[in-house]
Amino acid sequence: MSLTKKIMIALILGVIVGISLSFSPVSFFNIIDTYILSPVGQIFLNLIMMLVVPIVFVSIVLGAAGLGEPAKVGKIGIQTIFFFLVSTSIALSIGIGLAYMIQPGEEGIFNTSNMEYEEQSAPPIMDTLVNIIPSNPIKSMASGDMLQIIAFAIFIGLGLGVLGEKTKGIHRLFEQANELLMWLIKIVMKTAPYGAFALIASAIGGAGINAIGSMAMYMGTVILSLIIHGTVTYGLAIWLLGKSNPLTFYKDFSPAMSVAFSTSSSSATLPLSLKIAQEKLGIKKEVSSFVQPLGATINMDGTGIMQAVATVFIAQVYTISLDFTDIIIIILTATLASIGTAGVPGVGLIMLAMVLNQIGLPVEGIALIVGVDRILDMLRTSLNIAGDASCALIISNNMKRKEERTKLQAS
Numbered sequence: 001m002s003l004t005k006k007i008m009i010a011l012i013l014g015v016i017v018g019i020s021l022s023f024s025p026v027s028f029f030n031i032i033d034t035y036i037l038s039p040v041g042q043i044f045l046n047l048i049m050m051l052v053v054p055i056v057f058v059s060i061v062l063g064a065a066g067l068g069e070p071a072k073v074g075k076i077g078i079q080t081i082f083f084f085l086v087s088t089s090i091a092l093s094i095g096i097g098l099a100y101m102i103q104p105g106e107e108g109i110f111n112t113s114n115m116e117y118e119e120q121s122a123p124p125i126m127d128t129l130v131n132i133i134p135s136n137p138i139k140s141m142a143s144g145d146m147l148q149i150i151a152f153a154i155f156i157g158l159g160l161g162v163l164g165e166k167t168k169g170i171h172r173l174f175e176q177a178n179e180l181l182m183w184l185i186k187i188v189m190k191t192a193p194y195g196a197f198a199l200i201a202s203a204i205g206g207a208g209i210n211a212i213g214s215m216a217m218y219m220g221t222v223i224l225s226l227i228i229h230g231t232v233t234y235g236l237a238i239w240l241l242g243k244s245n246p247l248t249f250y251k252d253f254s255p256a257m258s259v260a261f262s263t264s265s266s267s268a269t270l271p272l273s274l275k276i277a278q279e280k281l282g283i284k285k286e287v288s289s290f291v292q293p294l295g296a297t298i299n300m301d302g303t304g305i306m307q308a309v310a311t312v313f314i315a316q317v318y319t320i321s322l323d324f325t326d327i328i329i330i331i332l333t334a335t336l337a338s339i340g341t342a343g344v345p346g347v348g349l350i351m352l353a354m355v356l357n358q359i360g361l362p363v364e365g366i367a368l369i370v371g372v373d374r375i376l377d378m379l380r381t382s383l384n385i386a387g388d389a390s391c392a393l394i395i396s397n398n399m400k401r402k403e404e405r406t407k408l409q410a411s
């Protein structure tokens with residue numbers, strides 16, 4: 001049986017077992033979770049996390065070196081960031097629009113008295129931007145600071161590209177390290193079905209499906225927005241800009257999306273999403289290895305959608321009306337918040353406080369949605385990484401077409 005099929009079956013079984021466990025006595029769930037599900041899930045997470053820093057570093061070095069000239073890297077960088085910003089703004093508009101149409105905060109009874117939410121301090125966005133250049137790259141790698149690792153790798157890659165023959169040995173070393181890491185991913189992914197099953201069963205069992213109740217409308221609004229953005233926005237972009245078939249894209253990319261679903265982490269899924277993008281979707285290595293790690297760190301359309309819907313939802317529950325300026329502020333701050341969101345579980349919710357603060361909504365409102373956020377995190381992470389891969393596909397296809405045209409003109 002293919003790995004994709006195995007992961008899909010694990011996913012379905014995980015959901016079924018998770019739902020059954022959520023109806024079982026808490027003590028029973030705790031025993032199963034502590035001794036079976038959590039350890040198996042954690043071992044799988046550790047296995048893939050073990051590869052993230054080396055893969056991001058090596059693949060970006062090779063990507064930047066492969067592009068050759070600094071100007072080319074800059075051009076791809078600008079195209080990538082432009083795509084990310086536009087697609088995030090569209091995602092936020094879909095989320096806000098649907099939240100107004102469906103009005104999830106108007107339905108159901110929400111008890112907002114005595115609600116508490118301990119706000120965790122989100123890093124100030126300016127700090128994140130200034131600190132992109134690492135003062136100590138070894139420290140960045142040790143602490144897994146993705147943006148800093150990306151910046152350092154780009155410098156090294158550019159150097160290798162410019163120096164060419166002189167640094168051929170190191171370049172070859174990076175190529176061989178890449179081969180080795182790709183082999184390791186293949187081995188680690190063999191454990192994916194078991195890991196995915198355990199993580200999903202644990203998350204769904206612990207989230208308590210029976211507690212969804214009046215949050216169903218909120219969840220429905222987020223899920224519908226995610227589906228519309230994935231099918232319409234990305235679908236059209238892949239078809240019109242990338243001249244590719246969106247159905248083939250989703251079919252080939254689904255194993256990465258299901259691992260994102262089970263781990264709720266764009267970063268942890270990176271090794272697999274890079275491998276699939278390069279080997280199955282045919283995305284140029286130098287583009288994929290540059291665009292996807294950057295996207296896994298700063299491009300979170302699914303997270304943006306949750307933040308947009310949650311903000312409107314909280315305003316509705318507290319009967320605070322938002323005017324047009326508020327909507328624009330939501331779009332701006334949620335874009336920044338999704339840039340600042342690390343690709344690990346649950347950070348989107350922490351960053352939501354920033355959006356709420358900006359327009360003066362009560363941060364305690366987050367307490368309403370915490371309970372159901374774990375499940376939404378799984379779904380939005382799958383969309384987050386699909387956005388990165390579609391951007392890479394579009395840029396790579398355009399590059400290929402351009403190269404063909406130049407070849408034709410030359411001949």
Ligand code: ASP
Nearest residue numbers: 265266343344346347348
């Ligand atoms: N879990 C998300 C991701 O890794 C981030 C978030 O929304 O919390 O992409």
